[in-house]
Amino acid sequence: MLARALLGVRRERTYYLPWITRRGVDCTLLLSNVEARFKEGFTRGPFLATVTQYNARGKTVGRYEVSLHDPTDTVEVSLGDTPGHGFATVASERINSDLYVTLSDGTSYTATHGRHEFVEHYPPWTAALLATSTALLALVGRTLPAFARDQYVYVGPDSRSHVLLMNLSNVTNRIRVVLTAADGAARRALLRVPPRGAHLLDVGRLTDPASVTTACRLRLEGNAWFNLYLVGAGAHDLDGPLSLMHVK
């Protein structure tokens, strides 16, 4: 907290959800305020919200105004099926409920929920300092490990879990990835994720094929705040049905 204050970093409370689309896999957000139905001051609508969709490069590619008539009303926001990924934020003063993100192949759908956390804003001088220092560290395959996450990922003969990394900050986030397989072999990568951008980490590229489903350890270190969702893929990998899976 002290370091953030010294660096002038501001945290803005933000509800966000991941999104991923592929040909034949549509991504739709499902918004409601049902969890607030017994909460004082939240029993009557309308409940207004603005959904902002960022793509992998951090560009705003969609903005949607949503109105829920009452706490049990639901509204869908389709993010289409043009291949891409990123995250979407939902700004609302009176929605106090988890919101779902769904992926569908047209026959069935998988679902998970978003997160009420924050996005970090770095002032220009701190951003410049970070850009310089992380560029130097990148020369030796390193980053400034301001945030670290550990996560299991899974690789099997007919399924695997990829990782959707979301840069929840307004600075470039260099994220160092170390994936350790069950046999102890480690693979490393250094990613450069634009401000408010995202990166789909293809776990299959970092591991050898497995005859049985096994867990690998993933260590992630970034110079700014980021979070992740797992992307479940079946036998057809990213060309087949997908699921998004939340992680705390």
Added chain:
Amino acid sequence: MSSKPSGLLSATFAEPAYDHLVELVHQRDAAAHRRLASLRMTAHDADGREVLALDVDPAREIFDLGAALSERPEERLMVLFDARYDEHVFPYRPHQYAYLHPRGATDAPLYYAVNATLGGVPDRIGATNINNVETYVFRPRAFAERYSVMLGNVSRFAAAQAQLIAYYGTERVGHQIELPPKAHVEAMVAADLEGIRLSRVETKAPFRLATYVVGRRAESGHLVLFDHLFTYVK
């Protein structure tokens, strides 16, 4: 280690022919991992009978539930993980998540949070809200899916009377469910009522049950939804 370790009872359901890997620690934290003191896994049939019990090596990070239950004939088992750990050092809670995939299927695997049903460290697991009145919302358009809610009574001695309510527009359909200790059920919920699509479900119980909302592909029966419900009181 403290002389009074904390306890956490987590619960899930298992079916045959799935890869099902349960994380015994929350993410990978070496310091926390060392502090998991003990872990016992039990599996119960629909009537609550214990059909398998294992003392699991607390040094393990991943438990292969699919392999452990591969010889069991039951269509569905409720699996309990009874963990002990030192509340002063454990940063979160054990066996937080699990990976689930029907073997050989083209379906996407699911990754889900294992229900924390009893215990834990309240200010760390965020379970200070009422967690026995829950809800889950469905997409308004129709899919070729079947829906249900799996409910299990994790208590040792107390039977539970639970209510499962399905909402279709302004109509509601209630189901009364009696669950003796350790018994469990998959309560089917119709996807529509006279042409009106299922909008949400709600569960009410006198105390915390193991509860998962379930969606299956109509054709294969494979799981496409296996998720926790959400509390009304945040």
